[in-house]
Amino acid sequence: MKITSVEAIPVRQxxxxxxxxxxxQDGIIIKVxxxxxxxxxxxxxxxxxxIKAIIDAPVSHRLxxxxxxxxxxxxxxxxxRLWEKMYFVSTFYGRRGAVVHAMSGINIALYDIVGKAVGQPIYKLLGGAARPIRAYASVLMPDTVEETVELTKGLCDRGFTAVKLGWGGFGQSMRRDIELVAAARDAAGPAIDLMFDIGFIPTExxxxxxxxxxxxxxxxxxxxxxxxxxxLFPDDLDGYAKLSEMFDVRIAGGENETTRYGFRELIEIGKVDIVQPDVTRCGGLSEARKIADMAQAHHLTCVPHCWSSGIVEAASLHLITAIPNGCLLEYAVPDTPIRREISEEIEVRDGFAYPPDKPGLGIEVSEDAIETYRIDR
Ligand SMILES: [Mg+2]
Structure with missing residues (x-):
């Protein structure tokens, strides 16, 4: 089998x-x-x-x-080998950031091809199992105490046993941050796991x-x-290390990091407790697996960052079933057309996600929705 073309289709609500x-609110779908x-x-x-420019660019020179x-x-x-080839041919302008993001989307598409070719879901290619994974509901923090109570209660009522509130209303003031977190705990009760993505939002x-x-x-x-x-801002690795060493509460990070090289520093210098590679940004499923293994060698838990359509949800879920240090799937609950319409969603019941067992990603992608939301013609 040979690759004949790589298509990058930007979509926007x-x-x-x-x-x-x-x-x-927008996204880019890769088709190989x-x-x-x-x-x-x-x-x-x-x-x-x-990302489209990085994929569509012509040859400037060898690197x-x-x-x-x-x-x-x-x-x-x-x-x-193709991961290393992409990394090599983009050395001059890549190695981190957007180029690795683009590589990630292509890498996921290659896994989808191989899975479809051999008739197996991606989790089997990764050595994973059809095991349910606890899903945590992930949502933006509201601006007010009242909204926070209502939102948290609603998510617990839907059967989630873990809820993350992030960014959004955080950062208005230190007092308000404390009030919002108190409101979420009050609404959830003591038995729910609550995560807080407090946002590096500087104000004067x-x-x-x-x-x-x-x-x-x-x-x-x-x-x-x-x-x-x-x-903290993702570059403040010394600051992360200070917080991790000072507090019993787990410090999480990594969604803005890329490659095994970046995560090595986040783990060894930043000393985070929870490692959060995004499979659509860190270098794809291949690299996320290496990062999860590196985290495991440091006895750390890996909880991939996952906030977009059903494609990233499915890819993340396949990976999590295959890693010994994976126990939670981030399940974004806000409704946007890109999240809800571009692809079929994974099955989430009573707070658990079930890996799709059809070949490849195992979810249907809607060509009709891609046509509706594409902005490149
Ligand atoms: Mg986050």
């Missing part, structure tokens, strides 16, 4: 895209086509027009090439540095958070 922390008629789907949770043309004629089964009155965060996390600990996520 109708109307406005708001300046909020919901990255599923083959000479045997099998098409693999992937997705990238990044800046869609940038500066668009990713798509470099894969034409290659065997999609050679997933690991509320700096984001390790000293300020020590004060806040010391206040939040009384509400028994399961983890505190990204309390």
């Amino acid at each position: 109708k109307g406005t895209v708001e300046l909020i922390n919901d990255s599923a 086509h083959t000479d045997e008629g099998i098409t693999g789907y992937g997705e990238v949770d990044s800046a869609p027009s940038v 500066c090439q668009g990713l798509g043309q470099a894969l034409i004629g290659e065997d999609p089964f050679e997933i690991d 009155a509320y700096p984001i540095d390790a000293v300020s965060r020590v004060k806040l996390i010391r206040e939040l600990e009384q509400f028994d958070p399961y983890w505190i996520e990204e309390p």
Whole structure:
């Protein structure tokens, strides 16, 4: 089997895209086509027009090439070699950030092709099992105490035993951050695991540095958070290490990191407790597996970041069933057309997600929805 083309299709919801922390208002779908008629789907949770440019770019020179043309004629089964080839041909402008994001979407599509070709779900290719994975409901933190109570209660009533509230209303003031977390705990009761993605949102009155965060996390600990996520800007690895060593509460991070090389530093210098690679950004399923294994070697839990369509949900779920240090799936609950319509969703019942057992990703992607929301023609 040979790859015949790599297609990058940017999609965007109708109307406005708001300046909020919901990255599923737009997206980019990757389609890798083959000479045997099998098409693999992937997705990238990044800046869609940038990812498209990286995939569609022509050759500038040997170490500066668009990713798509470099894969034409290659065997999609050679997933690991093709990962290294993409990394090599983009050395001049890549190695981290958007290029690795683009590689991630292609890597997921290659797994989808191989799964479809051999008639097996991706979790089997990764050595995983059809085991249910606890799903945590993930949602933006509301602005007010009243909304936080109502939202948290509603998610618990839906059967979720773990809920994460993040960004959104966080960052208005330290006092308000504490009130919102208190309201969520009050609404959930003591038995629910609550995670807080407190957002590195600097204001003049509320700096984001390790000293300020020590004060806040010391206040939040009384509400028994399961983890505190990204309390600092992702580059402040010394600050992360300080918080991790100072507090009993788990410190989580990694959604903005890429490659085994970046995660090595996050783990060894930043000393995070929960490692959160996003399979559509960190380098794909191949790289997420390596990162999860590195986390395991440090006796750390890996909970992939997952916030977009059913494609990233399915890919993440396949991976989690295969790693010994995976126990939770991030399940984004906000409704956007990109999340709900681009692909079939994975099955989530009573707070558990069930890996799809059809070949490849195991979910249907809607070509009609892609046509409705694509913005490249
Ligand atoms: Mg986050």
